[in-house]
Amino acid sequence: MDFTYDDEQQALREAVRGLVGKAYSDYENRRRAVAEDPGFSETVWLQLAEMGVLGLPFEEQYGGMGAGAVEVGIVAQELGRVLAPEPFLTSVVLAGGLVAAAGSEEQKAELLGGLSSGDLVLAFAHAEPGSRWTPTAEAVRAESAGTGWALSGVKEPVPHGARADLLVVSAALPDGGTGLFVVRGPGVVRDGYRTHDSGRAARVVLDATPATPLGTAEDRTGIIARVLDAARVAACNEAVGLMEVALDLTASYLKSRKQFGVTLNTFQSLTFRSADMYVSLELARSMALWASMVLDGGSGEETSVAASRASLQVSRAGRHVGQEAIQLHGGIGMTAEYSVGSYTSRLTALDHLLGDGDHHLGLLAAGVSGYDEVDPLP
């Protein structure tokens, strides 16, 4: 058992930190990047591709690096630390993960190749008005149309759905179950908008839109669930990076900001609350690292439980750290000009992207009488 990064993992972390740090460690640069559509820097996206980051989890034969969940977690943490807006989580881990798990050889070669090289941005159109983090689709329906398929219905919100070069769409199949389809640009209405965390999302309207099955048109609920779990673990890692910096910013601010003629760290009511933030952060970090390791070696069932466990802990911690970071800063924490509030905003978005703490607590509570105690070892 070992909770430390090996040399290669350290090197990956340094490299990604260097790249995104150069781009965004000055918060003004990040503000400029998210001000205009598509809401991220196409230059940084290509640099990440050159570094191999966009193909990180995919097999080498498709242009990837064949890395595991721990490496994906390292990248997610580093992107989180500087609030990098590039859609690594939703495009690479989520949409790319689905292609890797369900796509035909041809699709994998084309789509994962394009994703890895930075030529393609993918989005997963899955959430529907009224849906709450299930691995199934209801409102968007697939019908066979001649020799192919057509999709109808509304998906919203779809992260980076307007910029994406193509969409992976979940849809209810005529005979039951949820299939996965690839939908290309034209013939789809995509109303893009900004999200509170300066990300981008879209309302996607499909109206008998031609679609190609990802692999075959069969029930993919299990695959969707698995890839959602992988994305949850990556999101937990991103949140750890966010919390780490939110706490750093808070501690630095308490040391420099003066009121009543003294710096704020003179007030124990504030330093104690910072200490509690540290406790939340460290417990969440342990869970995110653990879930990454389970994802690399565990069964589907183990991974699913681990993803829920990490998501619950990180959700609670993210709210705690994010809310306190603003409160301990005072008014400045409320401004868009200063970064700390944006960390909280991003933590809030991550919390609701793939299932919040209560959602996962509900799943865990339902199984609580089925075992004696929780063993962290596989």
Place this chain on the structure above:
Amino acid sequence: MQLALSAEDAEFRDEMREFFTTEIPQEIRDAVRDQRELTKDHLVTSMRILNEHGLAVPNWPVEWGGRDWSPLRRHIWHEEMQRAFVPAPLAFNATMIGPVIAQFGSQELKQRFLPATANLDIWWSQGFSEPDAGSDLASLRTTAVRDGDEYVVNGQKTWTTLGQYGDWIFMLVRTDPEAKKQAGISMLLIDMTSPGVEVRPIELIDGGHEVNEVWFTDVRVPLDNLVGEENRAWDYAKFLLGNERVGVAPVGATKRLLAQAKEWAGPLLEDPLLAARVAELENELLALELTALRVVAHSADGKPHPASSVLKLKGTELQQAVTELVVDLAGPASLASGAGDDSDLPWWTRRSTPVYLNFRKASIYGGSNEVQRQIIARTILGL
């Protein structure tokens, strides 16, 4: 990064599991499981068996019975012990004074005390806190004044846990009243049968007798019983409290209690509110256990990782939360704390409130949780 134990560590875990569940008398393990007050005999018997097999003081230097295990193995040893309901080696001996004597004591002191300490031939008590020196330990006022080849000790110690069984007591005393408060403190070892030592029980809110006041009136102590150097004991105390803190993250014991609580809950667990409360506790305990595993792997040179304060803080909060859960499960039966064994109520319901009340101590001892927050804020966050 690797989650699984290596084959060697897994084998080690199995050995420990086998040993603890077969070599320690069932009666003692039952008493721990049922949260009954342990007798002196229980603790002595158990520690001697451990010592006989080299498992009482693995954290000590090898020449005095230590095992030079990796931090992970030490963690496994500790967790498996708790898992099997084996009482931990007496902390005053194994994690407090033993390591201090081994680190700072003279060769003569080591030979005289360490073997007897490991075997619990000497039962040690801790003489640190005083009525006006709790979290602010350095303001202690018990004095030791040199008189020929002896010190003369006067003052009062308090919260002396299990002092009623104590053979010897390790004391922080003021030897230089002129120095600034941390600088004038020394550590003395005092035979509790010495004339002038008086132990008075303190009754606690759970009705038990666990702690004591110890009074010292002109107690004469040979100069040889000084640990290390005069006026240097603040360093020794910090070393000792650092060890104590790592020891008080009771992950394994809390896990077992929570598992028991689920069993006791029976059909109550079908209530979604209760199930959610249990699931959240289990999750936090898992996060704590994983953090403990991360931290143990990084403790170097016996110095505690700064995050060990997290373990103490969160560990005791969760320990208390689970004892609170058990009272709630017992419900109205939790009032029957004074009922005898002829009661119709299950024994655990009758024990639940005293245990809950007793464990309010956990966030106070070993450096109160507020002190831990102070440590985190200062040493980790630089505030």
